[in-house]
Structure formats: C-alpha cells, structure tokens
Amino acid sequence: MPAAARFLALGQSALVLWALFALVHAWLGILNLMGPGQPFGDVLVVYPFWVERGLNEGQWVGIDTSWVYPLLALVPMLAAYAAGPEWYGVAWLVMVSSLNAAAYLALLGARPRVPGARAAIAAGWMLFLLLLGPVALGRIDAVTVALAVTAVVLVRDHPRWAGALLAAGAWVKVWPAAVLVAALIAVRRRLAVLIGALAVSLAVVAVGLALGAGGALFSAVVEQSARGLQVESPAATPWLWAAVAAPGVARVEYDPALLTFQVVGPGTDLVAALTTPALALVVIVVAVLGVVAARRGIDEALLLPVLALALVMSLVLVNKVGSPQLASWVVVPVILGLLLQGRGGDSFLVPAILALAIAGSTQLVYPVLYDRLLALDPALVLVLTVRNLLYAALWGWALVRLAGTLRLARRSNPYDARMTVEGASS
Structure with missing residues (x-):
C-alpha cells in the first residue's frame, strides 16, 4: 500500500481519532488548571459562588434573583459541585469532556473505520479546540457547543432529538436558539424539530415556575441588555x-x-x-x-x-x-x-x-x-x-x-x- 494511502487509512481509524480527542482534551485541561492567565477563573470562582449562594443562603440565581444566564445553566454548575468545592475544576473538565465525547461519538459512529469526510470533520473540530485554547472547555459555552454539535449531527435523521438538544442548549446560554431557528425554517421535518424544542422548553418553564422563578426565568435578556x-x-x-x-x-x-x-x-x-x-x-x-x-x-x-x-x-x-x-x-x-x-x-x-x-x-x-x-x-x-x-x-x-x-x-x-x-x- 502506498504511503499516502496508509496515511489516509490511519486518519480514518477510530482508535487514532479517539486518541486525538484524548490528547486535545488532556492538553486543554492542563492549560485550564495550570496554564498562565487564569483562564479557569469563571469555573473556579464565579460558578461555585453562584452555587454556594443557593446552597448556603437559599438565594438561587435565575430563580430568586435575576441572572445573566437562562435557568438551565444552573444544572451543569450544580453537577460539577457534586464532587465538592475542592474538586470543582476537575469535575467540570470531566463533565465537559464527556459531553464532547458524546458529540464526537455521534459524529464518528461506533465503527472501527470512519468514513473519510467525517474523519476529516472530527479532526478539524479537535484542531479548532486546540487553536481556541483553554476557553474551549473553561466556560459554560462548552456545554452548549457539545449539545449543539450533537444536534446538528442528528438533525436530518432525528429532528425531534435535534430540536430538544438545541432548546436545552438555548436554556443554558441563548445562542443555540439561532441554530434552532434555522432548523425550524429550513428543515423539511420542522414539525418534529418544533415538538422536541417545545417539550424541553415547556419542561424548563414548568420547573422554573414550580420553584418560584417567575420573571427571573427571562432575566437573562434584560441583564445582557x-x-x-x-x-x-x-x-x-x-x-x-x-x-x-x-x-x-x-x-x-x-x-x-x-x-x-x-x-x-x-x-x-x-x-x-x-x-x-x-x-x-x-x-x-x-x-x-x-x-x-x-x-x-x-x-x-x-x-x-x-x-x-x-x-x-x-x-x-x-x-x-x-x-x-x-x-x-x-x-x-x-x-x-x-x-x-x-x-x-x-x-x-x-x-x-x-x-x-x-x-x-x-x-x-x-x-x-x-x-x-x-x-x-x-x-x-x-x-x-x-x-x-x-x-x-x-x-x-x-x-x-x-x-x-x-x-x-x-x-x-x-x-x-x-x-x-x-x-x-x-
């Protein structure tokens, strides 16, 4: 087999692509935890502050007070806190890397050899994360990107799931709503997209109202303005x-x-x-x-x-x-x-x-x-x-x-x- 053909075959190997995923995420994790410039400040200081304010004082952002993020952003912040405040940063990196792994799996599929186009897209995504640096994992946006990537992989074959994932992302940080709007306009099975999005949105609103959020549910728009x-x-x-x-x-x-x-x-x-x-x-x-x-x-x-x-x-x-x-x-x-x-x-x-x-x-x-x-x-x-x-x-x-x-x-x-x-x- 010619050298070029061997190289292409190696690039389509799921094992190689997952090794690339692991190396990129390990490097970004190291940069966040030990790199210069305090790139992990939001995760180590701001997010735990919001969580502890709710746990210790009963003042939950997005429920009892207005907040810069939609209500569902509390979920990943609370999830990382489950390991305790001293492990918050590590737990955050594990959580975000797991979400990225789910999106990566949706892109590659469960097979030992990945089609060339998808292999190139997956490798390109890892290169993008590497070039973007620690902020690619060290912000709440990382959660929404993982959800949105999974959604766009699924949108044609599973539009209902895509709508649900994009709506969930928009309730963490608003921007995935842009991709959702595009899907509702352009996808032929737009009703399925709408049903998935409505199901998630109604569930979030119902839970928020039950918790007493009221107008704070939509405070992110006012806070940003x-x-x-x-x-x-x-x-x-x-x-x-x-x-x-x-x-x-x-x-x-x-x-x-x-x-x-x-x-x-x-x-x-x-x-x-x-x-x-x-x-x-x-x-x-x-x-x-x-x-x-x-x-x-x-x-x-x-x-x-x-x-x-x-x-x-x-x-x-x-x-x-x-x-x-x-x-x-x-x-x-x-x-x-x-x-x-x-x-x-x-x-x-x-x-x-x-x-x-x-x-x-x-x-x-x-x-x-x-x-x-x-x-x-x-x-x-x-x-x-x-x-x-x-x-x-x-x-x-x-x-x-x-x-x-x-x-x-x-x-x-x-x-x-x-x-x-x-x-x-x-």
Whole structure:
C-alpha cells in the first residue's frame, strides 16, 4: 500500500481519532488548571459562588434573583459541585469532556473505520479546540457547543432529538436558539424539530415556575441588555484604537457588577444602547431571508447550514459582548455545513478555514496576552482587530451565500440549485 494511502487509512481509524480527542482534551485541561492567565477563573470562582449562594443562603440565581444566564445553566454548575468545592475544576473538565465525547461519538459512529469526510470533520473540530485554547472547555459555552454539535449531527435523521438538544442548549446560554431557528425554517421535518424544542422548553418553564422563578426565568435578556461595550466586541474596536492613539479620548474600565472590561468614551453608551435593537433587527432580517429561500423550495442541505451560519455570526458580530468563548460557537454551523453539503460542501472549506483562523487569533489574545490588550498594546489591539474582521468576513460569506439562494428560480432540481448558488457567490 502506498504511503499516502496508509496515511489516509490511519486518519480514518477510530482508535487514532479517539486518541486525538484524548490528547486535545488532556492538553486543554492542563492549560485550564495550570496554564498562565487564569483562564479557569469563571469555573473556579464565579460558578461555585453562584452555587454556594443557593446552597448556603437559599438565594438561587435565575430563580430568586435575576441572572445573566437562562435557568438551565444552573444544572451543569450544580453537577460539577457534586464532587465538592475542592474538586470543582476537575469535575467540570470531566463533565465537559464527556459531553464532547458524546458529540464526537455521534459524529464518528461506533465503527472501527470512519468514513473519510467525517474523519476529516472530527479532526478539524479537535484542531479548532486546540487553536481556541483553554476557553474551549473553561466556560459554560462548552456545554452548549457539545449539545449543539450533537444536534446538528442528528438533525436530518432525528429532528425531534435535534430540536430538544438545541432548546436545552438555548436554556443554558441563548445562542443555540439561532441554530434552532434555522432548523425550524429550513428543515423539511420542522414539525418534529418544533415538538422536541417545545417539550424541553415547556419542561424548563414548568420547573422554573414550580420553584418560584417567575420573571427571573427571562432575566437573562434584560441583564445582557444592561451591559456596556465589552473590550473584545467588534463594536468596541474603534474606541480601542482611539484609546491607543489618544488615551484621554477613550479608556478601558472594569465593571465589577458584570465582571467584564469595557471601553468608555464619547458615544459608547449610545452604541451600547443601540446594539441590542440592531441585533434583533439583523436576526429578523436574516431569518426572513431564510423563510423566503425555504418557500422557494431550496434544498435543506444547501439552505440550513448557510442560514445557521448567518444567524450565529449575527449574534457574534452585532453584539456588545465579545468574550473569547463566543468564538467557540462558530464551529457548530461549520460542522453542519461540512456534513450536509458533502462533496458540494467544498465551498464550506472557506468558512472552515476562517473558523480556524478565528480560533487561533482568539487564543493569541486570551488568556496569555490579555493583560497586554487591557494595557492597550497596539500589537494586541491589532490581533483583536484582525479577529473581529475575520468574524465580519465569515458573516459576509454567509450573507452572500444566503442572498444567492434568493436568486434561484428552479425548485425541482437541487443539484442545479446548488450549482447556481455556488456560481453566484464565487
């Protein structure tokens, strides 16, 4: 067997792919527990604080008080606490790695030799996690990414389960709702997706109300809207450069209530106030474009990943929050696109490459060199600017491809439709 063929066969070995999974997760675990820059701060300090406040004082966030996360985010935080406060970090890493393993198994299947395309997607996901760094496991977002990856693997064959998983993810942190909306618009079996999502949502609301949550159930939306412009957000980039050029014009300040660094300067309050309605408007417009494309009969394998990518990137780009973990969301619609479009998904290699670049540039900024960013080192501000431009490029790619579907006139031949879209956006 030629050397190239042996290498390809090795890359399709389930044993090799699981070894890759173990090595990447072990490395990320070490970085979180012992790496520089305190990347595990939220898990070791903030999450246990919320849990202990409930256990010791009876004041549960999301139930007795408003909270920045939806109610279901308490579940993984409580689960990690089951091993005791001294083992919280290790328990968190085991829990998140287990969820990722379930998603990885859904992607690879239970077989000794994995089909080439799925093997490449799995290896690419591990490379993405490696480039993103410790934040890939060290935030609540890791739970939602694992749920969402499992959902997009299952969405065509098991849409009800996909809807349930995406709804569960959205009740942990809102962003998986973007993928859920895309599925409800583009998937032919959308009723099954809706049933799964409604079942989970009604269960969460019922439990929340039974626990006395009341209005706190939906407080995450209000809490997020009260934020200023976070340092890493794309909208904050002009003020970062203004602070570099003229420190008296703009500056970086710490918000102790929200535990984030924000930019302050002329116009920042106005832009922060406008960001929330602008985000809602953009999401509505993108969703309407998706509805129009679906009504024109565009094949779901073509429409679903592009629409999901456009909606997810809208949440990332048109957002006053720019935390590094937002970069972890990007991989979900990219995996979806590579899975559904198959050979015709060669075009999804572009967002795949952009996603890897986004992950790598994000880790350059956080956690190791984050102090230099806060000190307004021009080199770090430049890296962050490039990362935000990569966000914009990925969003633009998705919008161009989505707009291309609207120019399709033929409904009966998905192959012709695909070729027309690729020609229109090339």
